[in-house]
Amino acid sequence: MKHLRYFLAIILLLGIFIPAETAKAANGDTYEVSSMLLHVRDEPASGATIVGLLHKGDKLTVFHEKYGWVQTYYAGKTAWVAKHHLIPVSTGNVSTQASTSTSNNTGDSGNLTVNASSVNIRSGPGLDYPIIAGTSSGETYTVAERSGDWTKIKLSNGNTGWIASWLTSANAVSTEETSHNVQTVSNNKTASASKQVTNHSLSGFNIVLDAGHGGRDPGAIGLGGVQEKDLVTSTAKQVASTLRAYGANVIETRSGDYFLSLDERIHISNSYDTHAFISVHYNAFPVVSAQGINTFYASNTSRALASNVQNSLAASVPLSNRGTMQANYKVLRNTNAPAILMELGFITNAYDLSVIRTAEYQQQVGEAVANGLMNYFHN
Ligand SMILES: [Zn+2]
Incomplete structure (x- = not known):
């Protein structure tokens, strides 16, 4: 899946330079928040991940409407809020993005x-x-x-x-x-x-942990000839032991340096009553400045798992946050359980690699995955 990954990485990089087209196409109406607090979510659904908060009186510009939710921008990203907590302020082609949310500071109480x-x-x-x-x-x-x-x-x-x-x-x-x-x-x-804050245990959950590549498949090759499969193996071991410490039943698709086909990985996951399938990878890109972590999912049923784990990772590790992304990877598409693929940093970037190599980082990843799973299962 190296080629696909490069392709996606290129799309991601291009995305940085393309202004948000959706903003132009939309109506740009301005609304004011009417409730004391209003959650900003990453998707137009009440169960979607909360990415921020708005307060009474905050103004925002709306670009799309869907199922009673409106799309705006929050901290530079598209985000959604429930429309019935908004009062229209003005209509017309306002071209500025909602920016109140990023700067409403000041002695806020609560x-x-x-x-x-x-x-x-x-x-x-x-x-x-x-x-x-x-x-x-x-x-x-x-x-x-x-x-x-x-x-x-x-x-x-x-x-x-x-x-x-x-x-x-x-x-x-x-x-x-x-x-x-x-x-x-x-x-x-x-x-x-x-x-x-309900239950902080993973007891009763079956997690399939998939260390990518292995054996004759080294995965990506990074700076100094480092092989993705080796870093993935040690990271997956650390994550497995952390998840077990939280009570999870962890099934590892491979536990040593040997080759395993994608179909075998899928078969293992589908042989159990798996609650989450998590594939561990490191990224590579020809442009050495590419860096950061991201989490892929294939279908909407896995999106919440991806955002919970990615948000937890982003809050816990010192690498930059590239967010979640949909990708049609076979191993995600053909597993029955909610499935994600984590790219835990670029082994072609000197900074990322220096962090990735440390035991501390791999421990942080283990804790972050455990927290992300607990948020996902218990929220
Ligand atoms: Zn890989």
Whole structure:
């Protein structure tokens, strides 16, 4: 699947330079948020991944409408919000993208609750900032400021730090699903926390972990002749042991350096009552500047699994976030279970490779996959 991957990588790279065509084609109406809090999601569905929050009075420009959801832009990416929490402000061809969401900071009050098992707190609003503390699910913090996908919180030692908003709930879950009522929302702290922080175990789940390539198939070749299959083998072992530590029943498609066809991998997955199939790969690209992690899925039934794992990875590892992508890989297409393929960094990029090679990175990946799966299974 190397060629396909290059092809997709080229599309991804091209995508950087193509302005959002959808923005031109759309009507560009401006709306104002009418509810206290409004979740921004990656898809037009109430179960889709939350990628951010809007607040009462925030304005946004809408480009498409679908099933009662409207598409806007949030932190530079397409995103969706429930239309019935919006009041029209003006109509016409407004060409600016919604940008309120990325800059509505200032003494914002309220609390948030962490809803992922192991979350880093950083010194600034992004994955590039140093980790200054850690936290875990169920912890509640006072919100000091918001910036895009990141929220500034007050720590117990009096300092402040930043946390990825998508790993938290704003103590007001389900604003768009259940209620327009501000009082109900703001008083609903415990209910919201318990909705997302339910069970932090993978007990009872069968996970097929697929170390890509092996044997006569080295996979991609990276800087200094490093072979994808070797890095994949050690990473998959680490992920398997972490998932087992969380109680999962892990089935490895290959556990040593030998060749295994795609059909054999698919057969293994389909022989079990598999709850998730996860294929582990590293990426390569002729342009050495290409870097970062992304997660592929083939069908809509696997999309939520992909976003949960990718979001968890992006919040936990120091490589850049290339997001999730649909791809028609055979191993994803023909497995019955929800299936994803993780590209955990570019072995053709010096920075990525220096990180990938460390045991610490592979441990972070293990924890991130476990957290992503728990969010997926228990949300
Ligand atoms: Zn590969």
